Amino acid sequence: MIQAAVLGYGTVGSGVVEVIEENRSVIKRNVGEELHVKYILDLRDFPGDPYEKKVIHDFTQIMEDDEVKIVCETMGGVGAAYAFTKQALAAGKSVCTSNKELVAAHGPELLALAAAHKCSYLFEASVGGGIPIIRTLNNALTADRIEAITGILNGTTNYILSKMEKEGASFEAVLKEAQEKGYAERNPEADVEGYDTCRKIAILSSLMTGKSVNYEKIYTEGITKITARDFAYARALGMSIKLLALSRRVGEETLAMTAPFLISSDSPLYTVNGVFNAVLVKGNMLGESMYYGRGAGKLPTASAVAADVVDCARHMGETLTCFWDAGEAALVSMDNVARRFFFRVKAGCKERIEKLFGEGLQEIQLPEASEETGYVTGVMKEKEFAALYEQIADVLAGSRIRIEA
Amino acid sequence: MIQAAVLGYGTVGSGVVEVIEENRSVIKRNVGEELHVKYILDLRDFPGDPYEKKVIHDFTQIMEDDEVKIVCETMGGVGAAYAFTKQALAAGKSVCTSNKELVAAHGPELLALAAAHKCSYLFEASVGGGIPIIRTLNNALTADRIEAITGILNGTTNYILSKMEKEGASFEAVLKEAQEKGYAERNPEADVEGYDTCRKIAILSSLMTGKSVNYEKIYTEGITKITARDFAYARALGMSIKLLALSRRVGEETLAMTAPFLISSDSPLYTVNGVFNAVLVKGNMLGESMYYGRGAGKLPTASAVAADVVDCARHMGETLTCFWDAGEAALVSMDNVARRFFFRVKAGCKERIEKLFGEGLQEIQLPEASEETGYVTGVMKEKEFAALYEQIADVLAGSRIRIEA
Numbered sequence: 001m002i003q004a005a006v007l008g009y010g011t012v013g014s015g016v017v018e019v020i021e022e023n024r025s026v027i028k029r030n031v032g033e034e035l036h037v038k039y040i041l042d043l044r045d046f047p048g049d050p051y052e053k054k055v056i057h058d059f060t061q062i063m064e065d066d067e068v069k070i071v072c073e074t075m076g077g078v079g080a081a082y083a084f085t086k087q088a089l090a091a092g093k094s095v096c097t098s099n100k101e102l103v104a105a106h107g108p109e110l111l112a113l114a115a116a117h118k119c120s121y122l123f124e125a126s127v128g129g130g131i132p133i134i135r136t137l138n139n140a141l142t143a144d145r146i147e148a149i150t151g152i153l154n155g156t157t158n159y160i161l162s163k164m165e166k167e168g169a170s171f172e173a174v175l176k177e178a179q180e181k182g183y184a185e186r187n188p189e190a191d192v193e194g195y196d197t198c199r200k201i202a203i204l205s206s207l208m209t210g211k212s213v214n215y216e217k218i219y220t221e222g223i224t225k226i227t228a229r230d231f232a233y234a235r236a237l238g239m240s241i242k243l244l245a246l247s248r249r250v251g252e253e254t255l256a257m258t259a260p261f262l263i264s265s266d267s268p269l270y271t272v273n274g275v276f277n278a279v280l281v282k283g284n285m286l287g288e289s290m291y292y293g294r295g296a297g298k299l300p301t302a303s304a305v306a307a308d309v310v311d312c313a314r315h316m317g318e319t320l321t322c323f324w325d326a327g328e329a330a331l332v333s334m335d336n337v338a339r340r341f342f343f344r345v346k347a348g349c350k351e352r353i354e355k356l357f358g359e360g361l362q363e364i365q366l367p368e369a370s371e372e373t374g375y376v377t378g379v380m381k382e383k384e385f386a387a388l389y390e391q392i393a394d395v396l397a398g399s400r401i402r403i404e405a
Numbered sequence: 406m407i408q409a410a411v412l413g414y415g416t417v418g419s420g421v422v423e424v425i426e427e428n429r430s431v432i433k434r435n436v437g438e439e440l441h442v443k444y445i446l447d448l449r450d451f452p453g454d455p456y457e458k459k460v461i462h463d464f465t466q467i468m469e470d471d472e473v474k475i476v477c478e479t480m481g482g483v484g485a486a487y488a489f490t491k492q493a494l495a496a497g498k499s500v501c502t503s504n505k506e507l508v509a510a511h512g513p514e515l516l517a518l519a520a521a522h523k524c525s526y527l528f529e530a531s532v533g534g535g536i537p538i539i540r541t542l543n544n545a546l547t548a549d550r551i552e553a554i555t556g557i558l559n560g561t562t563n564y565i566l567s568k569m570e571k572e573g574a575s576f577e578a579v580l581k582e583a584q585e586k587g588y589a590e591r592n593p594e595a596d597v598e599g600y601d602t603c604r605k606i607a608i609l610s611s612l613m614t615g616k617s618v619n620y621e622k623i624y625t626e627g628i629t630k631i632t633a634r635d636f637a638y639a640r641a642l643g644m645s646i647k648l649l650a651l652s653r654r655v656g657e658e659t660l661a662m663t664a665p666f667l668i669s670s671d672s673p674l675y676t677v678n679g680v681f682n683a684v685l686v687k688g689n690m691l692g693e694s695m696y697y698g699r700g701a702g703k704l705p706t707a708s709a710v711a712a713d714v715v716d717c718a719r720h721m722g723e724t725l726t727c728f729w730d731a732g733e734a735a736l737v738s739m740d741n742v743a744r745r746f747f748f749r750v751k752a753g754c755k756e757r758i759e760k761l762f763g764e765g766l767q768e769i770q771l772p773e774a775s776e777e778t779g780y781v782t783g784v785m786k787e788k789e790f791a792a793l794y795e796q797i798a799d800v801l802a803g804s805r806i807r808i809e810a
Contacts, residue, residue: 019548019690029615029728030547130691132545139544140537142435143424143711210434268697271676285424285708286535286698292673293694303690306548314726321719323434 001034002313003067007084008075009042009055012098012125015302016072017051020309027306031313038068059084063091070312072305073097078105089113089121096308098125098301104199104215107206108326120320122308127200128153130300131293132307133279137207138322144283146208149247150404153200155275155295156184156191157223157243161260162273165231165240171224183275193222194243194258201245204279205256207322208247211329213256219334221259225399229366233342233374236364239264242272244404253332261404262342335383339405343389344374344398352395356388372397379405406439407718408472412489413480414447414460417503417530420707421477422456425714432711436718443473464489468496475717477710478502483510494518494526501713503530503706509604509620512611513731525725527713532605533558535705536698537712538684542612543727549688551613554652555809558605560680560700561589561596562628562648566665567678570636570645576629588680598627599648599663606650609684610661612727613652616734618661624739626664630804634771638747638779641769644669647677649809658737666809667747740788744810748794749779749803757800761793777802784810 004020006013017037020027028034039062040054049055062068071088075081076099085095085102090113097103102110103123114121124134128151137146152158156178163174175192178184190196202215223243234241239262248255263270268290272278277295282288294300311320345353353375354361360378377385389400409425411418422442425432433439444467445459454460467473476493480486481504490500490507495518502508507515508528519526529539533556542551557563561583568579580597583589595601607620628648639646644667653660668675673695677683682700687693699705716725750758758780759766765783782790794805 023548023550023690026550027548030726130688131694132541135545136537136541139716140540140712141708142715143428143432143708145428145431268676271673283535283708285428285704285711287702287705289536289696289698291694291696294692297692299690300692303546303548303688306690307545310547311544321435 001036002031002069002316003036003038004070004072004309005039005041005062005068006037006072006074007041007059007081008073009040009044009046010074011298012301012305013040013072013074015298016074016305019299019302019306023306027310030310035309035313038065059087063087068093069316070094070096070309072309073099074305075099076101078102082106085110085121086113089117089119092117092119094119094122094312096122096305096312098305100126100196100199100203104202107203108212108324111322111324112326115319118317118319120312120315120318122311122320123203124308125301125304127203128277128279128291129155129293129295129297130303131277131279131291131295132304133204133291134207136281136291137204141281141283141286144286146281147249147284148282149201149204149208149279150269151201151204151245151279152242152269152272152277153245153279153295154191154197154243155277156188157197158272158277159183159275160192161223161226161241161243164226164228165234168228168231170228171226192224194220197243197245198258201247201256201258205247205254205329206324209254209329210323211325211327213254213329213331217331219257219259223260226260226401227398229369229398230401232366232368233344233364234262236366237262237376240270241401242269244269250332253330255332255337257334259402261402263404267404336381338379338381340379340403341377341385341400342374342403343396343400344372345392345395346397347371347373349395353392356391376403406441407436407474407721408441408443409475409477409714410444410446410467410473411442411477411479412446412464412486413478414445414449414451415479416703417706417710418445418477418479420703421479421710424704424707424711428711432715435715440714440718443470468492473498474721475499475501475714477714478504479710480504481506483507487511490515490526491518494522494524497522497524499524499527499717501527501710501717503710505531505601505604505608509607512608513617513729516727516729517731520724523722523724525717525720525723527716527725528608529713530706530709532608533682533684533696534560534698534700534702535708536682536684536696536700537709538609538696539612541686541696542609546686546688546691549691551686552654552689553687554606554609554613554684555674556606556609556650556684557647557674557677557682558650558684558700559596559602559648560682561593562602563677563682564588564680565597566628566631566646566648569631569633570639573633573636575633576631597629599625602648602650602663606652606661606663609650610652610659610734611729614659614734615728616730616732618659618734618736622736624662624664628665631665631806632803634774634803635806637771637773638749638769639667641771642667642781645675646806647674649674655737658735660737660742662739664807666807668809672809741786743784743786745784745808746782746790746805747779747808748801748805749777750797750800751802752776752778754800758797761796781808
């Protein structure tokens with residue numbers, strides 16, 4: 001029998017206990033022996049909870065129990081979670097986590113610590129909830145050079161954008177409703193400003209390159225400026241607007257960014273709606289493949305943590321392969337990245353716009369909005385667009401949106 | 406250095422050599438040492454081929470070379486491929502294959518043989534081409550009880566149906582064009598009659614249940630009776646028509662089948678078009694996740710075989726986990742499966758149809774087809790529908806299509 005401990009009995013932590021105990025028989029088959037949760041560490045007590053007797057308040061108890069071989073860190077944050085993870089790994093106890101902040105901030109250090117102590121640091125649940133994207137990158141697409149990763153990695157913002165699109169509603173109205181329903185946090189900044197997505201693409205970019213992509217250096221733009229009107233233009237263009245996280249190899253460097261994009265209906269990401277997440281991976285031999293599922297939620301996330309526990313239990317005394325060195329990956333400057341851009345200006349400056357942007361400009365006139373006009377530029381570099389865009393600041397009717405071809 | 410041999414230098418076999426040699430450095434990183442193809446077995450010679458010196462004609466040479474630890478079987482068929490696979494596994498050489506016929510026919514026997522000789526029998530490329538669905542079921546979704554698998558598993562038929570939908574063309578016209586372009590075989594029976602899809606769902610069903618699902622016992626219906634008119638009705642219903650492979654747990658039994666289905670635009674499978682494949686997996690904790698990519702083609706399929714080779718090379722002397730016993734899985738009779746059905750009758754028998762099918766019947770009258778009427782039934786059992794359908798044989802205007810809710 002293999003014993004595990006769960007740190008933090010919140011939404012994900014209680015889900016992990018539920019998955020491991022409810023799916024006892026399938027997990028036993030997959031591991032080859034029984035797997036149980038021996039301790040649940042939390043500051044609180046849970047009287048009446050079916051697992052209340054497993055609840056303890058002192059991490060030392062877990063560290064001193066040699067029977068506990070696997071620790072699930074579902075506390076979140078980079079304080080106690082970081083300290084406990086280091087202690088566990090240094091003692092040869094594998095750690096499985098859903099904590100993207102900690103993985104993005106200290107991933108390579110914790111992976112190296114695990115390797116030094118013949119155990120594993122696994123973080124499937126940190127990106128894409130229940131979608132097994134980390135395992136796919138580490139263990140499935142192993143004969144390919146991964147060239148690009150494009151993801152919808154945040155369920156809250158995808159829910160908001162899908163609802164704006166479907167109902168023609170404003171960002172503010174949909175956010176308020178999402179907060180009331182519990183789909184968005186009362187402080188929604190981490191989601192709507194793209195910070196959560198940014199950490200997740202930092203992790204995926206690091207796995208793609210094998211080096212460390214610092215999330216603080218990733219260009220990040222949220223969805224707060226997207227309006228109902230923007231979706232009207234998107235519809236006229238046969239497109240949708242999604243908060244995308246991108247990572248691309250550009251020569252020896254990497255382009256990583258998070259921003260809202262117009263995407264065409266040809267993209268497999270076009271129909272990823274509501275709280276669902278998806279990750280599109282391009283390999284040099286495989287071409288494009290996509291992984292789609294619930295990006296958040298108690299049980300999908302817990303299922304991913306529990307699958308990590310199964311992997312550790314199947315490989316006791318080994319370190320599961322993950323290439324992510326501490327050396328920093330070189331990020332390409334956004335300036336020279338070329339793409340098309342969408343922007344909106346007040347009516348009556350057609351000549352000026354056409355003169356500035358020249359060839360390849362496409363005009364979109366919505367019948368219901370004669371007071372303004374939308375434009376899609378030809379393919380141009382970010383810095384070229386930015387320079388021209390600055391010159392039309394006085395006539396803008398909305399904010400520019402990048403187009404992902 | 407680890408040496409491999411490739412059996413059969415056709416499309417997939419030559420792709421495997423190309424992937425392993427071109428992606429040498431990424432594969433070396435992933436394996437931890439160099440991996441090379443030492444022999445290519447084929448009856449033919451390949452003068453001028455970059456790897457012509459590796460070509461041999463006698464399988465004994467591979468068997469007698471202890472350096473060869475991994476064999477890629479990309480010959481196809483169940484004759485020599487079966488014999489060679491057994492010999493290799495019995496000698497402790499792992500076998501990686503794209504041969505779905507052999508896997509569907511002799512999977513459990515070959516897996517047992519591999520386990521008895523501390524090597525592996527891997528078949529990622531046998532289902533879904535480059536989509537890592539086998540590895541996902543065996544190694545990623547290990548904390549879930551898999552409840553259902555629904556797939557678009559054949560690129561040729563999906564290409565034909567997508568093109569019929571887009572262009573309003575007939576099955577015959579699109580098939581002819583697909584044959585001219587090389588997307589369909591000159592003898593297209595295995596694809597269009599659903600036999601290829603049937604073998605693939607037999608493999609996935611076996612992995613889901615852990616027992617053997619005999620492909621000969623799976624209800625299989627092809628796409629040859631689908632017409633341009635059917636797609637006009639599908640459009641009116643907001644649906645598409647796809648050749649689906651299903652596998653579902655029904656109590657302790659399993660429902661497995663292959664047939665064309667009407668699917669709604671809410672389904673993540675709705676937008677899987679052209680030669681792409683996708684597999685939707687439902688876990689009891691994870692909910693739905695989907696895996697999408699190129700289901701066929703030289704390099705995607707070869708990439709999957711090569712990823713299996715990497716897995717073997719990472720785990721020399723071990724048998725990689727796969728639960729698929731020889732004992733036969735109990736299949737549920739189709740008779741009691743309940744769903745909605747679509748059918749078409751000649752004009753002028755409305756009263757008779759409504760009397761027969763009663764409550765829940767939905768009528769669809771296409772403006773361009775006043776000579777007939779389409780109907781969608783309420784939810785009813787296959788055998789109930791079949792009995793009623795028989796009674797209206799004299800007025801049918803096309804063939805019935807099941808609806809996947």
